[in-house]
Amino acid sequence: LTSRLPNVGTTIFSVMSALAVEHGAVNLGQGFPDFDCDARIVDAVTKAMRDGHNQYPPMAGVAPLREAISHKIAAMHARHYDPNTEITVTAGATQALLTTILATVHPGDEVVVIEPTYDSYVPSIELAGGKPVFVALEAPDYAIDFDKLAAAITPRTRLLMINTPHNPTGRVWHADDMRRLEAIVRGTNVLILSDEVYEHMVYDGAPHESVARYPELAQRSFVVSSFGKTFHVTGWKVGYVAAPAALMAEFRKVHQFNVFTVNTAMQAGIADYLRDPAPYLELPAFYQQKRDTFRAGLANTRFKLLPCEGTYFQCVDYTAISDMPEAEFSQWLTREIGVAAIPVSAFYHAPHESGVVRFCFAKRDSTLATALERLARL
Numbered sequence: 001l002t003s004r005l006p007n008v009g010t011t012i013f014s015v016m017s018a019l020a021v022e023h024g025a026v027n028l029g030q031g032f033p034d035f036d037c038d039a040r041i042v043d044a045v046t047k048a049m050r051d052g053h054n055q056y057p058p059m060a061g062v063a064p065l066r067e068a069i070s071h072k073i074a075a076m077h078a079r080h081y082d083p084n085t086e087i088t089v090t091a092g093a094t095q096a097l098l099t100t101i102l103a104t105v106h107p108g109d110e111v112v113v114i115e116p117t118y119d120s121y122v123p124s125i126e127l128a129g130g131k132p133v134f135v136a137l138e139a140p141d142y143a144i145d146f147d148k149l150a151a152a153i154t155p156r157t158r159l160l161m162i163n164t165p166h167n168p169t170g171r172v173w174h175a176d177d178m179r180r181l182e183a184i185v186r187g188t189n190v191l192i193l194s195d196e197v198y199e200h201m202v203y204d205g206a207p208h209e210s211v212a213r214y215p216e217l218a219q220r221s222f223v224v225s226s227f228g229k230t231f232h233v234t235g236w237k238v239g240y241v242a243a244p245a246a247l248m249a250e251f252r253k254v255h256q257f258n259v260f261t262v263n264t265a266m267q268a269g270i271a272d273y274l275r276d277p278a279p280y281l282e283l284p285a286f287y288q289q290k291r292d293t294f295r296a297g298l299a300n301t302r303f304k305l306l307p308c309e310g311t312y313f314q315c316v317d318y319t320a321i322s323d324m325p326e327a328e329f330s331q332w333l334t335r336e337i338g339v340a341a342i343p344v345s346a347f348y349h350a351p352h353e354s355g356v357v358r359f360c361f362a363k364r365d366s367t368l369a370t371a372l373e374r375l376a377r378l
């Protein structure tokens with residue numbers, strides 16, 4: 001068999017989690033909470049099963065969930081997406097991203113990707129026969145150079161992928177960034193795939209700047225989010241995509257043949273839980289406290305803190321501790337120090353070393369304390 005993805009191995013998240021288990025390390029690598037979700041959302045899903053929500057739901061998702069998503073977006077960003085024609089429930093954000101790419105990218109089309117980038121993007125583009133065009137951000141501030149971004153766009157560009165708040169850097173786009181983006185795509189046919197899975201994890205009082213807030217961007221955008229992140233249920237794999245009707249019609253053509261639909265009871269339960277905005281409105285304060293605790297602890301170590309404006313990731317520069325490459329350092333840290341991290345080099349397509357690793361702070365305070373105590377020994 002000739003591989004469709006010859007350059008792809010096992011995803012770094014699986015590799016580092018397995019290594020963490022093997023060595024009994026505190027796993028600050030793969031991004032997932034080590035605490036349980038709200039019992040009320042489990043009750044809502046259980047009730048949905050007991051109430052008989054156990055057969056195929058509609059292809060686009062159960063109506064109450066699409067309606068609840070529409071209300072949430074309208075309340076937060078003052079834009080109305082029609083639940084019938086503009087919102088589809090997906091099997092997590094990963095499937096939303098792949099499906100959007102398969103629905104829009106023709107063989108030979110260019111897709112602009114900002115690096116460091118989430119590891120599913122490039123393989124998804126390659127499966128569609130697209131050509132990734134990279135714009136690299138660099139440590140320590142990972143500032144976006146909009147002139148470089150503009151220069152990456154050509155008449156062959158079909159899609160531009162953005163991600164704010166950004167995994168792995170924790171950087172967040174602000175209103176002036178969104179206006180620069182608007183200016184760059186104005187007058188082009190470029191579509192935008194906006195990965196907003198960390199939309200409810202923006203700190204220090206800043207708003208989440210969804211493309212949905214910007215009419216010129218929204219009319220050409222697929223907005224992707226994930227309940228896994230928002231409700232501490234990464235294993236449930238339920239997310240959604242919102243897009244104008246014409247774009248959504250194309251999305252659904254592909255969606256119906258790669259997953260058809262997403263499990264009914266979870267959709268019904270999430271729809272129920274989503275009626276109360278408190279859980280997601282309280283999320284920034286919840287994670288900001290963890291970020292601040294973790295950063296305060298790291299300030300007593302030899303790691304150098306990089307900015308964290310959003311997400312549940314904290315990047316650190318370890319060059320005062322070691323000159324190992326990032327992948328080797330992450331493995332060494334897991335094996336010898338007992339704390340797993342993710343090398344940021346895994347988010348670049350070509351070899352790229354900055355002496356930076358990513359920690360996930362979506363952990364119990366006791367877990368963070370154990371990790372900090374170990375890291376302080378370095």
Ligand code: PMP
Binds near residue numbers: 031091092195228239
């Ligand atoms: N995009 C980004 C930036 C992510 O960090 C993640 C989660 N790791 C995903 C997409 C995938 O989300 P899901 O688990 O809902 O598929």
Ligand code: GLN
Binds near residue numbers: 014030031032167
């Ligand atoms: N999004 C998570 C992260 O960045 C991991 C998801 C996965 O394991 N595929 O760590």
